[in-house]
Amino acid sequence: MSKYFWLLCLLVMSGVTATAQIRLGVGSSSAAASIDYANPRKYEIGGITVSGAKFLDPNTLISLTGLKIGDEIEVPGDAIGRAIQKLWDQGILGGVDVRATKIEGDKIYLDFFLTERPRLSRFEFSGVSKSNAEDIQEKISLNKGRVVTDALLNSTRTAVQKFYQEKGFLNAQVVIKQTPDSVIANSVALEIKVDKGEKVKIGDIEIAGNEAFSDRKLKKQLKKTKEKSFYKIFTSSKFQKSEYEQDKKLLIDFYNKEGYRDATIVSDSIYKINDDRIGIRLVVDEGNKYYFRNITWRGNYIYDDAVLNRVLGLEKGDVYNKEELDKRLNYDPTRGTDVTSLYMDDGYLFFQIEPVEVAVVGDSIDLELRISEGSQAKINAITIQGNTKTSDHVVLRELRTLPGQNFSRAMLIRSQRELATLGYFDPEKIGMNPIPNQENGTVDIQYTVEERPNDQITLSGGWGGGLGAVGTVGLVLNNFSLRKAGNWKEWRPVPSGDGQRLALNVQANGKRYQSYSLSFTEPWLGGRRPNAFTVSLSKSIQRFSQANDLGQLEDAHIDITGVSTSLGRRLRWPDDNFTLSNSLSYYRYNMSNGALIFPNYAEAANLKDANNISFITSFSRNSIDQPTYPRMGSSIGLTATFTPPYSLFKDNTNNFQWIEFHKWMFDASWFHSLSGNGKLVLNTRAHFGFIGSYSSKSNIGPFERFRLGGSGLGGGGFIVATDYIGLRGYEDESITPLGTPGGIAFNKYVAELRYPISLNPAATVFVLGFAEAGNNFGTYREYDPFKLYRSVGLGARVFMAAFGLLGFDYGWGLDDVPGRPGVNGGQFHFIIGQQIR
Numbered sequence: 001m002s003k004y005f006w007l008l009c010l011l012v013m014s015g016v017t018a019t020a021q022i023r024l025g026v027g028s029s030s031a032a033a034s035i036d037y038a039n040p041r042k043y044e045i046g047g048i049t050v051s052g053a054k055f056l057d058p059n060t061l062i063s064l065t066g067l068k069i070g071d072e073i074e075v076p077g078d079a080i081g082r083a084i085q086k087l088w089d090q091g092i093l094g095g096v097d098v099r100a101t102k103i104e105g106d107k108i109y110l111d112f113f114l115t116e117r118p119r120l121s122r123f124e125f126s127g128v129s130k131s132n133a134e135d136i137q138e139k140i141s142l143n144k145g146r147v148v149t150d151a152l153l154n155s156t157r158t159a160v161q162k163f164y165q166e167k168g169f170l171n172a173q174v175v176i177k178q179t180p181d182s183v184i185a186n187s188v189a190l191e192i193k194v195d196k197g198e199k200v201k202i203g204d205i206e207i208a209g210n211e212a213f214s215d216r217k218l219k220k221q222l223k224k225t226k227e228k229s230f231y232k233i234f235t236s237s238k239f240q241k242s243e244y245e246q247d248k249k250l251l252i253d254f255y256n257k258e259g260y261r262d263a264t265i266v267s268d269s270i271y272k273i274n275d276d277r278i279g280i281r282l283v284v285d286e287g288n289k290y291y292f293r294n295i296t297w298r299g300n301y302i303y304d305d306a307v308l309n310r311v312l313g314l315e316k317g318d319v320y321n322k323e324e325l326d327k328r329l330n331y332d333p334t335r336g337t338d339v340t341s342l343y344m345d346d347g348y349l350f351f352q353i354e355p356v357e358v359a360v361v362g363d364s365i366d367l368e369l370r371i372s373e374g375s376q377a378k379i380n381a382i383t384i385q386g387n388t389k390t391s392d393h394v395v396l397r398e399l400r401t402l403p404g405q406n407f408s409r410a411m412l413i414r415s416q417r418e419l420a421t422l423g424y425f426d427p428e429k430i431g432m433n434p435i436p437n438q439e440n441g442t443v444d445i446q447y448t449v450e451e452r453p454n455d456q457i458t459l460s461g462g463w464g465g466g467l468g469a470v471g472t473v474g475l476v477l478n479n480f481s482l483r484k485a486g487n488w489k490e491w492r493p494v495p496s497g498d499g500q501r502l503a504l505n506v507q508a509n510g511k512r513y514q515s516y517s518l519s520f521t522e523p524w525l526g527g528r529r530p531n532a533f534t535v536s537l538s539k540s541i542q543r544f545s546q547a548n549d550l551g552q553l554e555d556a557h558i559d560i561t562g563v564s565t566s567l568g569r570r571l572r573w574p575d576d577n578f579t580l581s582n583s584l585s586y587y588r589y590n591m592s593n594g595a596l597i598f599p600n601y602a603e604a605a606n607l608k609d610a611n612n613i614s615f616i617t618s619f620s621r622n623s624i625d626q627p628t629y630p631r632m633g634s635s636i637g638l639t640a641t642f643t644p645p646y647s648l649f650k651d652n653t654n655n656f657q658w659i660e661f662h663k664w665m666f667d668a669s670w671f672h673s674l675s676g677n678g679k680l681v682l683n684t685r686a687h688f689g690f691i692g693s694y695s696s697k698s699n700i701g702p703f704e705r706f707r708l709g710g711s712g713l714g715g716g717g718f719i720v721a722t723d724y725i726g727l728r729g730y731e732d733e734s735i736t737p738l739g740t741p742g743g744i745a746f747n748k749y750v751a752e753l754r755y756p757i758s759l760n761p762a763a764t765v766f767v768l769g770f771a772e773a774g775n776n777f778g779t780y781r782e783y784d785p786f787k788l789y790r791s792v793g794l795g796a797r798v799f800m801a802a803f804g805l806l807g808f809d810y811g812w813g814l815d816d817v818p819g820r821p822g823v824n825g826g827q828f829h830f831i832i833g834q835q836i837r
Contacts, residue, residue, distance in 0.1 A: 045071045046107030052114045054186065056092070061112065064090065075100070075108060083112075092117055092147045118180070120146045121187040127194040136163050148178065148188055156192065164196045168238030170278065171197040201228040201237045203277035209266065209284040212258070218284075221254040222247040225280070239270075239278060248282075255286065259319040262287030290320035293364035299371035303342065308369075311342050320365055329353055329369070333632075340409075343373065347406030349436055349443055350374030377407045380442035386449040390424050390479060394499040395449070397524060398422060407434070407443050415447070417633075420626035422499070424479055425449040426761040427626040452761040454478045455496075456804050474505040476804075482520075499523055515540040525567070532568040532581070544596050556593035560721060562586065566616070578621045587612040589659075589703075589721070598702045598741045612659040612703070612721075616641045628764050628799050629756055630671045631678045639665040647698035656701050663691045663704055667837060674753075685750040687774075687837045689723065692744065705742025708735035708776040711809075711829040712837065725837045726829070727774045729791025729811030734823035737778030745783045748774030748837065764799040770811070789824070790814040807831030 048067060050058040062068075065083035073079040084096050095115035102109040123142050125133045140159045146152065157174045164172035173195045181187040205227045207215050219227070224243035226236065248265055255263030266283045273279050292314055297305050312328050313335070330353075332338040343351040352372040359366035382403060384395050398418040400411035412432055420427035431448035456476040477494055480502040484495035501521040508514045519536040544556040566583030570576060589610035591597065598607070620637030624630045641663040666688040674680045693700050703721045710733065712726025722742055727735055737743050750772040757765040773788035793811030800806075809831065813824025 040074050040076050042072055042074050042106075043103070043108035044106050045069050045073060045110065046102075046104065047109040049101070049109075049111045050114060051111055053116055055116060055119075056114070061087065061114065065112065067110075073108075080110075087112070087114070092149065116186060117147050117149060118178070118186050118188040119184075120144060120148050121181040121184050121189050123190040123192060125192050125194065127196070132163075136160055139163060142190070148190070156190075160192060160194060164194070166240050166242070168199040168201070168240070169196040170200040170239060171275070173197065198276040200239055200276055200278055202226065202239050202280060203228055203273045204279040206279065206281045207284065208281065210286060212260065212286055212289070218251060218254070221251050223250060228277070239280075244280075251282075251284075253323065255284075257321050257323055259289040259291065259321065260286050261290055261320060261322060288363055290360075290363055290365050292316060292318045292320055292367065293361070294359075294366040296366075296368050297371065298368055299373065302346075302348070302373055308339060308342075311337055311339055312369075325355060325367075329355065339369075344407065344409040345411075347376035347378070347408065348374055349377035349407045349434065350438055374438075375441050377436060377441055377443045379403050379405050379407055379445060380437070381444045383444070383446045384449065385446065387425075387451065389451045389497055390422075390449075390499070391481075391497040393527075394422075394424075394479075394497065395419065395447070397527075397530070399447070401445055412445070417623075417625050419447070419449060421622075421624070423454050423627055424451065424499075426452045427628065428759055428761070455494075472505070472507045475503070477502040482522075511543060513540075513542050530570040532566075534564075534566045534568075534583075536562075536564045538562045544593075546596055554593060554596055556596035557591065558597055559590040561588045568618075575621075577623045578619070581616075581618040581620075583616045583618075585612075585614045585616065587614075587721070607656055607702070610656050610659050610703075612643065614641050614643050624669075624671060628761075629681075629754075629759060629766060630683075631673045631681050632671050634668070634670045636668045637666070639667075641665075641704075645694040647693065647695045659701055659703055660698055661691055661693060661700060661704060663689070665689045679756055681754045683750075683752040683754060685748075685752075687725070687746075687748040687750075689725070689746045689837075690744070692780075700744055702741035705740070705744060706736075706746045706776055707733040707742050708746055708748070708774055709733050709823070710827070711831050725774070725776075726831070727789065727791065728770065728772060728793055728795075728809050728829050729813035729824060729827050730789065730817070731820075731823040731827065734817055734820050735774065735776045735789055737776060737782075738819050740778045743776035743778055745780060746774065746776040747785050747788075748772065749788070762800070765796065767794070767796045769794050770809070788815075789817065791824075795829075804832070 045067060047069060048062050048065070050061050053061065064086055066086055067073070067079065067083050071079075080098055084098065087093055087096050093114055093116060097113040099111045099113060100108055101111045120142060121144065125136070128136070136159070139162075140156050141152070142156060153176050157176060160174045161172050175193045175195075177191040177193065178188045179191065181189055202225065205219055205222070205225070207218050210218055224236075224240065225247045228237035248268065252263055252265065262285075264285050264287070266285050268280065268282045271279050271281070293316055295309070295312070295314060295316075297308055300308060314325070314328065328335070328338050330338060330340045339353060340351060350372075351374055354370045356368045356370060357365055358368045379401055380403060382396065382399065382401065384392055387395055399415045400418065401408070401415055405411075412434070416430050416432055419425055419430050426449075429448075429450040431446075433446040433448070435444040435446060437443065455478055457474070477496065478501055479496045479498070480500040481490070481495040481498035482500055483498055484490035487495070490496075500523070501519075503517070503519045505517045506515070515538075517536065517538040519534060521532060521534040523530065523532045525531040525533040539559075539561045541559045542557065546554055546556075562585060564583055564585030566581055568579055568581030571578040571580055589612065591607050591609070616639065618637060618639040620635070622633070622635045624633035624635055641661075643660050643662070644658070646658045646660050667685070668687075669683065669685045672682045672684075674682055689706055691700060691704055691706075704723065706723050706725060708725045709727045709730040711728070712724050724733070725746060725748060727748065750770065752768045752770045754766050754768045757767060769792075771790070771792045773790040775784075775788050777783045791811045791813045793809055795807060795809035795811075797808075798806045807830070809829040811827050811829060813827065815824060817823050
């Protein structure tokens with residue numbers, strides 16, 4: 001009985017603290033005499049006043065009470081109590097006291113005496129780092145001048161604790177100290193004291209109720225919730241509530257994928273092991289494993305059941321996987337086809353499909369797929385937003401969705417890829433928004449893009465290529481506009497927006513080496529079709545100096561002047577990912593002392609002036625989704641170079657005045673996304689090169705040969721008119737047949753595993769691990785595609801719009817190279833630009 005008595009006393013005392021008194025004003029004895037607290041009486045409110053409030057508006061406060069002059073109230077009674085509660089509920093008052101200042105007959109005059117809560121003048125943190133304090137300020141609602149209420153203090157305390165709990169400090173303690181401000185009246189300063197304590201790790205994860213799968217298998221499904229173990233050096237084991245909740249969903253998703261559609265987590269609990277360790281216990285109910293039985297279609301008229309079953313690709317007896325079913329019905333990027341794409345690629349934008357479980361018999365499920373095909377939708381209008389620099393026609397000509405055509409989801413996705421491939425826009429922010437109008441059977445498509453810098457300026461100096469210090473000045477305008485060049489207002493700083501490419505590059509090492517090149521590309525010659533027209537001019541001079549056997553200094557030089565023009569066009573067959581490019585080039589070689597330039601070539605002494613007229617044809621297919629960090633697609637190309645067959649008409653063996661060869665290059669690259677978010681990517685590549693002559697009367701000259709090894713930028717024996725192919729883990733050019741100016745056949749295979757650190761278009765950064773192998777052969781008799789020099793290593797790539805792609809690799813060559821001891825092993829490599837081979 002005493003327990004209930006004290007509980008009643010506690011409730012009464014708490015009620016008293018929340019209730020203001022009604023009392024008479026000083027000296028109002030007549031009013032006091034008229035109030036009988038034992039017998040309540042009704043009064044008419046004759047007046048209401050507010051006192052004690054310095055910063056709050058009295059009229060607003062009176063309106064909050066709900067009382068007004070002329071109201072009839074009972075004293076004592078509930079009306080005044082409700083008025084007090086309404087003021088109290090605002091959370092801005094520290095005390096409310098109601099007084100009857102005067103009573104005249106049936107009229108009573110009330111005064112609400114209020115004590116205001118203090119306002120915030122400033123706040124500061126203690127026990128936290130400066131960076132954490134800045135992050136916390138973004139999550140709390142402390143503003144100068146705000147009323148300091150209990151709710152504000154509690155929400156601030158909770159936000160700070162949550163901030164540290166998300167970082168693994170589950171025992172973080174927060175104390176907020178209020179100090180009256182000596183300068184600003186009725187204001188306080190807050191000191192938020194934080195003791196974050198030790199970071200709490202997950203010591204143990206226990207799973208009960210599982211029979212179909214082992215604990216280890218189920219724990220793998222928890223992506224962010226991992227238990228601490230001595231061997232898990234790189235695995236985070238901190239506990240985060242939000243990630244834990246997400247991982248529980250992933251666990252059920254795993255069961256659902258395996259056919260356990262009724263699987264549930266019966267209970268989960270978190271318990272304390274010690275001050276810095278917690279344990280987690282999950283109890284699951286797996287339920288039964290289900291399988292598909294009968295799959296029927298309803299509402300399909302365009303395609304019959306056989307076609308739809310073939311596209312769906314599910315058979316009777318397959319494990320019931322609702323996620324896989326949804327992918328095959330709506331969107332399946334891995335298979336490339338699904339039921340929805342079958343309809344939507346034929347214009348049926350308003351197509352809908354609903355799977356319904358019509359029967360569950362034992363462990364088998366009968367499924368009915370109900371279809372509403374709708375009508376075909378025509379594309380009405382195309383709009384583009386965000387292209388502040390690039391002209392509309394440059395964007396529109398890349399789109400595969402044109403007004404008047406039937407809507408196609410495949411062409412919509414293809415258009416997104418084409419815009420990303422341009423390189424003018426941030427590929428992560430290219431948006432597509434179909435706006436259907438079902439009333440007239442049309443659809444408007446809105447594309448949104450975000451421009452990014454894509455012009456490149458190169459100002460660099462370096463040491464390499466056997467040339468000593470080398471300086472480079474380069475300018476590449478990837479979105480140039482020759483049309484606007486005559487208008488000085490468009491020079492900001494250069495005319496741009498028409499998608500043309502203008503490149504100028506100068507590289508020099510005093511008189512020893514100089515190289516100049518200028519090229520211009522119009523990607524849509526004539527403006528109607530994607531016919532890329534390119535004109536290039538180049539000149540390079542290299543001088544050699546070496547002491548002979550007598551100690552005398554011998555000089556040599558090679559001077560190459562060239563011009564080329566090419567025309568490439570997009571093909572429609574076998575599909576429109578194919579392109580065909582043809583080019584014609586002429587290079588003039590002026591040489592002196594060829595024996596010094598090509599010391600390993602017997603006929604080098606006869607080399608003087610030479611001419612190279614080449615016809616180059618390239619047949620390629622490119623389906624890569626974007627150029628900066630590709631996630632899917634492939635790039636395959638075959639390039640053949642032919643010179644006129646002079647040896648078939650005259651002896652061209654000795655002087656090489658007219659260079660003769662045919663050259664074949666094959667390059668293939670595939671990208672595969674290995675993770676659900678598309679970040680982890682596997683890139684595999686294969687490269688082959690062959691050079692030959694037209695007849696046995698003609699030898700293969702020293703030009704256009706292959707040198708393999710290193711970064712692929714050329715090493716100590718750098719010579720113009722030579723193909724340099726990288727092979728990381730070996731010194732530059734070290735995989736080159738001894739006694740030759742270069743190989744006549746090579747092959748190379750690469751596998752790279754890539755992961756992005758930043759996909760910001762201003763600085764895209766990704767790391768990679770690689771394994772590659774290759775070889776270079778001096779004769780076809782020696783050629784063996786399986787005789788390879790292997791290497792493994794790690795690297796990083798940094799793409800900056802202003803400087804292009806920079807690469808850093810550390811490779812380890814696994815095989816010794818005969819005749820060249822020490823060229824393998826640990827090697828650092830620096831790479832500039834996108835390496836094709």
